Amino acid sequence: xxxxxxPQIAEPLQRRAPDFNxxxxxxxxxxxxxxxxxxxxxLTDFATKTNSYDAIVFAPQWMGDYVPAGYLEDLSDRVxxxxxxxxNDIAPFFRDFSATYQGKVYSVPLDGDFQMAYYRSDILAxxxxxPPETWEDFLAIAKQYQGKDLNGDxxxxxxxxxxxxxxxxxxxxxxxxxxxxxxxxxxxxGAFFDIDNNMQPLFGPNEGMxxxxxxxxxMVALGPPDHLNLDVGDTRGLFTSGRCALSADWxxxxxxxxxxxxxxxxxxxxxxILPGSKQVxxxxxxxxxxxxxTTCPNAINGVNHSPFAAFGGWSGAVNKAKDAKTKDAAFAFxxxxxxxxxxxxxxxxxxxxxxxxxxxxxxxxxxxxxxxxSEKAANDxxxxxxxxxxxxxxxxxxxxxQNAFYEGTALDTALAQFLAGEITxxxxxxxxxxxWNKKTDEIGxxxxxxxxxxxxxVTR
Numbered sequence: 262x263x264x265x266x267x268p269q270i271a272e273p274l275q276r277r278a279p280d281f282n283x284x285x286x287x288x289x290x291x292x293x294x295x296x297x298x299x300x301x302x303x304l305t306d307f308a309t310k311t312n313s314y315d316a317i318v319f320a321p322q323w324m325g326d327y328v329p330a331g332y333l334e335d336l337s338d339r340v341x342x343x344x345x346x347x348x349n350d351i352a353p354f355f356r357d358f359s360a361t362y363q364g365k366v367y368s369v370p371l372d373g374d375f376q377m378a379y380y381r382s383d384i385l386a387x388x389x390x391x392p393p394e395t396w397e398d399f400l401a402i403a404k405q406y407q408g409k410d411l412n413g414d415x416x417x418x419x420x421x422x423x424x425x426x427x428x429x430x431x432x433x434x435x436x437x438x439x440x441x442x443x444x445x446x447x448x449x450x451g452a453f454f455d456i457d458n459n460m461q462p463l464f465g466p467n468e469g470m471x472x473x474x475x476x477x478x479x480m481v482a483l484g485p486p487d488h489l490n491l492d493v494g495d496t497r498g499l500f501t502s503g504r505c506a507l508s509a510d511w512x513x514x515x516x517x518x519x520x521x522x523x524x525x526x527x528x529x530x531x532x533x534i535l536p537g538s539k540q541v542x543x544x545x546x547x548x549x550x551x552x553x554x555t556t557c558p559n560a561i562n563g564v565n566h567s568p569f570a571a572f573g574g575w576s577g578a579v580n581k582a583k584d585a586k587t588k589d590a591a592f593a594f595x596x597x598x599x600x601x602x603x604x605x606x607x608x609x610x611x612x613x614x615x616x617x618x619x620x621x622x623x624x625x626x627x628x629x630x631x632x633x634x635s636e637k638a639a640n641d642x643x644x645x646x647x648x649x650x651x652x653x654x655x656x657x658x659x660x661x662x663q664n665a666f667y668e669g670t671a672l673d674t675a676l677a678q679f680l681a682g683e684i685t686x687x688x689x690x691x692x693x694x695x696x697w698n699k700k701t702d703e704i705g706x707x708x709x710x711x712x713x714x715x716x717x718x719v720t721r
Contacts, residue, residue: 262274262289262290262291262292262314262315262316262317262318262577262591262594263291263292263293263294263299263302263303263306263313263314263316263317263318264291264292264293264299264317264318264319264575265293265294265295265296265299266293266294266295266296267293267614268612269494269513269612269613269614269615270318270371270372270575270613270614270615271291271293272612272613272614273371273598273603273607273610273613273614273615274289274291274318274598275291277597277598277603278290278291278594281593281594281597284597285590285593287590287593287594289594292313292314296429296430297428297429297669299319299320300319300320300323300665300669301665303317303319303323303327304323304326304327307327307330307332307580307582308330310582312580312582312583314580315579315580315583315587315588315590315591316577316578316579316580316591316594316595317577317578317580318371318575318576318577319368319575319576319577319578320572320573320575321358321359321360321368321572321573321574321576321660322572322573322658322659322660322664323664323665324362324367324368324578324660325362325660325661325662325663325664325712326662326663326664326665327367327578328362328363328367329662331581332580332581332582333367333368333578333579333580333581334367334578334579334580334581334588334592335365335366335367335581336366336367336368336369336578336579336592337365337366339592339596340360340366340369343596345596345600346369346596346599346600347600347601347619350601350619350620350621351370351599351618351619351620352373352618352619352620352623352650353720353721354570354650354719354720354721355370355373355573355574355618356370356720357719357720358570358573358657358660358716358719359373359573359574359576359618360576363715367578368576368577368578369576369577369578369592369595369596369598369599370574370576370599370618371574371575371576371577371595371598371599371604371615371618372574372575372576372608372614372615372616372618373512373574373608373616373617373618373646374511374512374570374571374572374573374574374575374616375511375512375568375569375570375571375616375646375649375650376433376434376437376509376510376511376535376568376569376571377509377510377511377512377532377533377534377535377568377645377646377649378392378393378399378507378508378509378532378533378534378535378536378645379500379507379508379509379510379514379515379530379531379532380392380393380402380506380507380530380531380532380533381411381503381505381506381507381526381529381530381531382529382530382531382641383526383529384406384411384506384529385402385506385531388405390402390405392531392533393507393533393536394536394537394562394564395441395536395537395538395539395564396438396441396476396536396537396538397538398536399421399507399509399536400476400479400480400483402420402421402506402507403419403420403421403480403483403484403506403507404420404483405420405506406418406419406420406506406507407419407420407421407482407483407484408420409506411503411504411505411506412502412503412504412525413503418503418504418505418506419483419484419485419499419504419505419506420483420484420505420506420507421480421483421484421505421506421507421508421509422484422485422488422491422496422499422500422504422505422507422508423480423484423488423491423496423508423509424491424492424493424495424496424510425480425481425484425488425489425490425491425680426489426490426491426492426495427489427673427674427676427677428673428677429492429493430492430493430572431492431673431676432668432669432672432673432676433569433571433572433658433668434509434510434571435473435477435672435676436452436569436571436656436658436668436672437509437535437569437571438473438476438477439452439464439469439470439473440452440535440567440569440656441473441535441536441537441538441541441565441566441567442469442470442472442473442538442540442541442542442549443463443464443469443470443473443541443542443567444567444654444656445541445542445552445556445557445558445559445560445565445567445654446558446559446654447558447559447653447654448653448654448655448656448657448717448718448719449717449718450717451463451657451713451717452567452569452656453659453667453713454710454713455544456710456713456714456717457544458544459706459710460701460706460709460710460713461698462693462694462697462698463542463544464672464690464693464694464697465690465691465693465694465697466547466687466690466691466694467542467547467548467690468542468547468548468549469541469542469549470542470690471686471687471690472538472540472549474679474686474689474690475686477676477680478679478680478686481680484505485499489677489680489681493510493511493513496508496510497510497513497514497517497611498523500514500517500518500526501514501517501518501520501523501524501525501526501611502523502524502525502526503525503526503529509535511571511572511616512616512617512642512646513611513614513616514530514532514611515530515532515611515634515638515642516608516609516610516611516616516632517611517612518530518611518638519611519632519633519634519638520610520611520612520633521633527633528634528635528638530638530641531638531641532641532642532644532645533641533645534566534568534645534648534649534652535566535567535568535569535649536566537560537561537564537565537566537567538552538564538565539551539552539563539564539565540552541556541557541565543556552564552565559652559653559654565654566652566654567652567654567655567656568648568649568652568654568655568656569655569656569658570649570655570656570657570658571658572658573657573658573660574616574618575614575615577594577595577598577599578595579591579592579595601619601621604618604619604622605619605621605622605625605628608622609628609629609631609632610632616646617643617646623643623646623647626639626640626643629642629643650721651721655719655721657716657717657719659713659716660712660716661704661709661712661713661716662704662708662709662712663700663704666700667697667700671692671693671696671697671700672693675689675692675693675696676689678692
């Protein structure tokens with residue numbers, strides 16, 4: 262089984278493999294590669310028929326390349342027949358988006374992914390500062406605390422710790438910022454392309470995208486001196502050691518914050534739905550316009566929130582080319598990892614990188630209290646994820662052929678060049694748009710548009 266180096270995501274697979282071996286006699290070998298290589302490594306292995314891997318734990322939006330080519334086993338009948346998996350307990354969104362492609366199940370969800378904002382609840386409460394509702398609030402709060410001592414060690418700390426590293430996972434955070442300005446009329450509108458304008462990129466030289474780029478760059482100076490070199494592992498460590506007033510991340514910080522071995526912020530962390538914007542893009546004019554009942558029909562207190570299902574949650578799939586016995590064993594291990602007995606513990610451990618994805622995990626507060634969260638912290642944490650899951654304006658991650666090029670190559674490269682001062686804001690927006698258009702033309706504009714439209718509906 263192949264996945265990324267981690268240590269998160271690989272850790273629970275490696276830890277539970279010996280238990281699975283004792284139960285079944287099946288030996289599980291977990292192979293890890295750097296995240297930046299994972300998509301291509303899997304694709305090349307499949308395409309060359311090398312078939313080194315019996316199973317993969319991967320980003321579900323890559324199904325757009327792996328399923329049409331015939332590389333993944335259809336698991337539809339298996340999941341229905343597997344009572345131990347408790348398939349219907351997996352929240353509808355994750356069954357629908359993370360597991361299913363064109364009506365068939367190809368993966369088993371192991372993780373639920375939404376990005377949200379975290380804040381030091383003790384510090385904000387002491388100073389009577391409200392958690393951020395907009396990205397402007399986020400920047401203002403970060404500015405207020407940048408350079409202050411936040412953990413009592415006499416050293417200057419940071420306003421916001423954000424993963425900005427190139428060739429890592431930072432571009433998903435940029436999308437979390439941009440989505441607030443680009444999608445306001447519901448999930449089916451989409452945040453990446455204009456479906457009413459021949460698949461023209463919204464990630465291009467319009468006022469919404471330019472505002473998002475300005476906001477993103479402002480964060481560089483509101484964190485550590487080496488902010489541009491930090492991945493999520495670094496920023497999470499900084500936040501849980503009490504050195505950051507704010508962060509934005511997946512669900513991992515919520516569980517890392519309760520680990521007594523590493524956290525200095527136990528019961529001092531709040532979580533809210535991703536900040537939004539009071540202005541959104543008018544797609545016809547390319548200008549930002551004020552939120553009102555027409556432009557932002559789902560706004561809360563005049564703020565357009567577009568919570569981003571970044572990545573979609575790590576999922577496991579089985580190599581279709583393998584023999585029947587191997588496929589049975591691979592599916593059995595994925596099922597074992599996802600079954601409530603294992604999953605309900607793993608989602609409460611920060612080291613796993615697994616976040617809640619089963620309905621029972623959202624409804625059972627005892628699970629989280631037993632793990633070390635106070636009732637308030639558990640309600641806060643789960644509430645932020647639930648608000649995202651239930652939002653009519655949830656943004657779904659891009660799931661079209663060659664998704665990894667659009668996000669992991671074109672977008673990531675332009676963002677890194679922009680943050681490093683190598684290109685201007687306007688040049689970055691144009692570069693992304695030009696490269697996305699070129700790739701869409703290569704794929705075929707109609708084919709790409711149809712694939713994109715097919716991913717804009719979701720069961721909540």
